[in-house]
Amino acid sequence: xxCRKCGTSVDERSRNCPNCGAELNTGQVEEFASPExxxxxxxxxxxxxxxxxxxxxxxxxxxxxxxxxxxxxxxxGESRSTFAFPLALIMIGLFLFLAGTITRLYYRN
Numbered sequence: 001x002x003c004r005k006c007g008t009s010v011d012e013r014s015r016n017c018p019n020c021g022a023e024l025n026t027g028q029v030e031e032f033a034s035p036e037x038x039x040x041x042x043x044x045x046x047x048x049x050x051x052x053x054x055x056x057x058x059x060x061x062x063x064x065x066x067x068x069x070x071x072x073x074x075x076x077g078e079s080r081s082t083f084a085f086p087l088a089l090i091m092i093g094l095f096l097f098l099a100g101t102i103t104r105l106y107y108r109n
Contacts, residue, residue, distance in 0.1 A: 048107045054100030061093025 003010050008019035015024055069086035 044107055048104060051100045051103030051107065054096045054103065056100075058093045058095070058097030058100055061089050061096060063093075065089030065093055 002008065003017040003020065003022055003024070005022040006017060006020040008017055010017055010024065016022065017024065065086045065088075069083065069090065072083060072086060
């Protein structure tokens with residue numbers, strides 16, 4: 001186990017940390033979060049997957065928005081109200097795609 005205050009390895013039966021002297025009165029020592037711990041590594045993996053999912057969702061929204069915008073452009077003529085949904089879908093898709101890309105670039109190895 002690790003000391004919750006300084007991160008030093010501590011025997012489970014100890015009452016005090018040998019490095020900083022922190023009292024371990026609960027009988028349990030909380031784990032010190034280090035960048036190499038499996039918990040922090042799994043969090044990075046989750047964020048990478050979320051970035052990838054945002055990219056995929058954004059790409060799908062861009063595709064659907066683009067595919068619905070083009071026929072409406074020819075069918076609607078001058079009516080601007082029919083373009084609101086496809087344009088909103090394109091903007092949301094672009095936002096999701098860019099957010100996913102930035103997330104994946106930030107958490108790449």
